[in-house]
Amino acid sequence: MATHEHLTRVEQPRRSLPRPGSGQCQNEEEYRRLYEQSINDPETFYREQALALLDWKRPFEKTFSGDFEGFGDSLRWFLNGELNACYNAVDRHANKHPNDVALIFESDTPGQGYKVTYEELLTNVCQAALLLKSLGVEKGDVVTLYLPTIPQTIYIMLALVRLGALHSSVFAGFSPSALRDRINDASSKLVITTDQAKRAGKIIPTKELVDKALGECPTVTQVLVVERTGEGANYVEGRDINYNQEVVKFGNYCPCTSVDSEDPMFLLYTSGSTGKPKGLQHATGGYLFGTILCSKHVFGVTRGDVFFCVADVGWITGHSHVVYGPLLNGATTVIFETTPVYPNHMRLWDIVDTHKVTQLYTAPTAIRLLRKFGEADIKKYDLSSLRALGSVGEPIAKDVWEWFYENVGRSQCALCDTYWLTESGMILLTTLAGVSPMKPSGAGLPFFGIKPVLLDPSGNEIVERPAEGILAVRNPWPSLGRTIRGDHQRYRETYLKPFPGYFFTGDGATIDADGYVFIGGRVDDVVNVSGHRLATAEVESALIDGRIDNKSILSDAAVVGVEDPLTGQALIAFVCLESWALNDKDHTTQTLTDHCNACVRDEIGKFAVPKKVFIVQDLPKTRSGKIMRRVLRKIVAGKNDELGELSTLSNPQIIDHLISVVQGPK
Numbered sequence: 082m083a084t085h086e087h088l089t090r091v092e093q094p095r096r097s098l099p100r101p102g103s104g105q106c107q108n109e110e111e112y113r114r115l116y117e118q119s120i121n122d123p124e125t126f127y128r129e130q131a132l133a134l135l136d137w138k139r140p141f142e143k144t145f146s147g148d149f150e151g152f153g154d155s156l157r158w159f160l161n162g163e164l165n166a167c168y169n170a171v172d173r174h175a176n177k178h179p180n181d182v183a184l185i186f187e188s189d190t191p192g193q194g195y196k197v198t199y200e201e202l203l204t205n206v207c208q209a210a211l212l213l214k215s216l217g218v219e220k221g222d223v224v225t226l227y228l229p230t231i232p233q234t235i236y237i238m239l240a241l242v243r244l245g246a247l248h249s250s251v252f253a254g255f256s257p258s259a260l261r262d263r264i265n266d267a268s269s270k271l272v273i274t275t276d277q278a279k280r281a282g283k284i285i286p287t288k289e290l291v292d293k294a295l296g297e298c299p300t301v302t303q304v305l306v307v308e309r310t311g312e313g314a315n316y317v318e319g320r321d322i323n324y325n326q327e328v329v330k331f332g333n334y335c336p337c338t339s340v341d342s343e344d345p346m347f348l349l350y351t352s353g354s355t356g357k358p359k360g361l362q363h364a365t366g367g368y369l370f371g372t373i374l375c376s377k378h379v380f381g382v383t384r385g386d387v388f389f390c391v392a393d394v395g396w397i398t399g400h401s402h403v404v405y406g407p408l409l410n411g412a413t414t415v416i417f418e419t420t421p422v423y424p425n426h427m428r429l430w431d432i433v434d435t436h437k438v439t440q441l442y443t444a445p446t447a448i449r450l451l452r453k454f455g456e457a458d459i460k461k462y463d464l465s466s467l468r469a470l471g472s473v474g475e476p477i478a479k480d481v482w483e484w485f486y487e488n489v490g491r492s493q494c495a496l497c498d499t500y501w502l503t504e505s506g507m508i509l510l511t512t513l514a515g516v517s518p519m520k521p522s523g524a525g526l527p528f529f530g531i532k533p534v535l536l537d538p539s540g541n542e543i544v545e546r547p548a549e550g551i552l553a554v555r556n557p558w559p560s561l562g563r564t565i566r567g568d569h570q571r572y573r574e575t576y577l578k579p580f581p582g583y584f585f586t587g588d589g590a591t592i593d594a595d596g597y598v599f600i601g602g603r604v605d606d607v608v609n610v611s612g613h614r615l616a617t618a619e620v621e622s623a624l625i626d627g628r629i630d631n632k633s634i635l636s637d638a639a640v641v642g643v644e645d646p647l648t649g650q651a652l653i654a655f656v657c658l659e660s661w662a663l664n665d666k667d668h669t670t671q672t673l674t675d676h677c678n679a680c681v682r683d684e685i686g687k688f689a690v691p692k693k694v695f696i697v698q699d700l701p702k703t704r705s706g707k708i709m710r711r712v713l714r715k716i717v718a719g720k721n722d723e724l725g726e727l728s729t730l731s732n733p734q735i736i737d738h739l740i741s742v743v744q745g746p747k
């Protein structure tokens with residue numbers, strides 16, 4: 082058992098210490114006190130914090146109701162309270178500090194960015210809201226966004242929530258088919274995109290991709306097109322509207338629509354262990370509360386800070402830490418359009434130095450990539466403005482942790498390894514910057530209100546420490562996503578039924594004697610490639626559904642995630658051919674691999690393309706037909722002596738064949 086007992090504790094460096102008056106919890110003692118209160122007296126904790134941190138149009142009457150025993154059906158937070166997300170993120174700061182910088186846009190091409198003050202942000206958001214209103218957007222509507230990380234995306238997200246409408250962001254790396262499914266699932270009437278997007282010097286034809294998706298989206302009647310390059314977009318008469326030309330026609334104030342605390346704020350699609358992506362729906366009051374709380378206490382974000390989160394705005398990290406977290410706390414947020422290595426590997430250091438960034442939040446996959454370029458160039462930059470670093474999305478190995486801490490943080494910044502999920506809406510586990518000692522490679526301690534537990538496969542709590550088990554959470558928290566749009570049954574079955582009385586995270590973990598949690602990785606068939614969460618079933622159905630000359634060519638497919646030094650995990654596909662294709666000389670290994678890659682690229686997106694495709698005679702299956710993915714993972718890792726129990730295999734002779742295809746003939 083990996084207990085992590087050997088890992089050293091790293092005390093919080095002086096520069097990371099909480100600043101008095103910032104509202105951040107000031108020391109470990111206060112963390113412990115507030116944590117205990119959040120667990121033992123949640124009524125007081127949540128009431129006091131929610132009233133202090135958010136502006137309520139109408140204060141809530143009751144703090145919460147419901148529990149996990151009821152499968153989450155009656156979970157409600159801040160009952161009968163009314164508020165507006167945009168008011169909390171923009172207006173209240175624009176009213177008090179109009180000239181504070183809200184956004185710093187770092188465009189794909191360095192030097193072409195600009196800054197936006199809170200006053201300007203308010204105007205831009207209001208104009209966008211008035212335009213959206215004129216297009217018929219109303220409270221409760223779901224508008225699908227297929228947008229890159231640019232300021233207009235932030236204006237539009239905020240404008241939608243200002244009107245009480247929901248944004249449903251689809252990461253602009255998804256293919257038209259994936260976008261189509263998400264638009265149809267949400268029944269959006271309006272889709273918003275750019276004419277083109279720019280990424281690492283390349284042009285992405287976003288509007289063209291949307292047009293392809295819309296061939297099969299019967300609900301969509303309007304497409305709003307933001308000009309990013311001003312080139313190349315084809316406008317469909319009567320359907321497509323140019324955002325830039327229209328938005329300037331509107332006035333600079335649009336009132337906020339107050340919504341009930343439990344009214345939905347946004348949808349975000351995420352992968353589960355079955356093929357179909359799930360539209361996670363977050364509630365307004367709970368999400369805003371969880372986000373402002375973790376942004377403030379984990380990173381110490383406060384007015385005057387420049388927060389730089391490297392995530393794409395189309396994922397939960399982007400929602401919470403590019404947009405809502407920094408703005409709710411009245412800070413400045415960096416809107417980063419490109420990749421950490423464009424135009425070169427010094428881009429992040431240059432941004433930190435130029436804008437005096439105070440917190441830098443990124444993912445292990447980016448850190449591993451940047452580490453390959455060495456340390457010498459980092460030393461050329463003044464990074465002394467940094468107080469905290471953050472990592473998210475996948476486990477951070479000890480050597481990667483140390484490299485980031487020593488070379489970027491110069492051993493003077495906190496490093497918060499934050500563990501959370503699209504579903505959780507806020508960080509669940511981390512050490513708070515400047516507060517608790519850190520342990521390299523460990524997510525750390527529970528955040529306020531979170532009671533992490535380890536379960537054995539039968540659902541019994543493992544109480545001794547250290548221990549290893551399935552990570553679950555014992556009690557509800559405000560920012561937990563409320564449902565899967567249109568399929569509440571699936572929500573219950575995915576999160577609350579596997580272990581009744583607990584929220585099932587999908588991850589395995591160990592907890593050490595000090596209560597520090599170390600995430601092991603997913604225990605279901607979800608794989609994390611460069612921080613992108615993918616269900617192996619999604620990729621398998623993309624492969625199996627693929628056709629050549631209108632004929633199905635793959636009879637079966639299995640996809641597994643294996644360790645990868647750069648991307649964390651990588652996808653490896655095993656595919657079997659239909660009998661007609663077996664002797665067809667047109668199909669070489671290369672053409673079949675190209676076909677498989679194209680299937681995944683077209684159905685999901687480039688980021689999901691397998692690293693390697695093996696064409697095999699059959700898959701290892703149990704007598705009931707279940708694919709034994711564990712066996713495939715071991716064979717890929719070359720661990721032939723660790724294949725485990727094989728007596729349930731219906732086709733044991735296949736093992737030698739698989740080994741010879743993957744590892745070459747003996």
Ligand code: PRX
Pocket residue numbers: 351397398472473474475476477498499500501502503504524586587588600602603609612613614
């Ligand atoms: O496996 C865990 C991993 O990412 C999953 C959640 O993915 P997603 O919903 O896309 O959200 C990612 C960003 C919040 C989790 O089930 N994960 C996330 N953070 C960490 C992590 N694994 C280890 N350490 C982390 N800090």
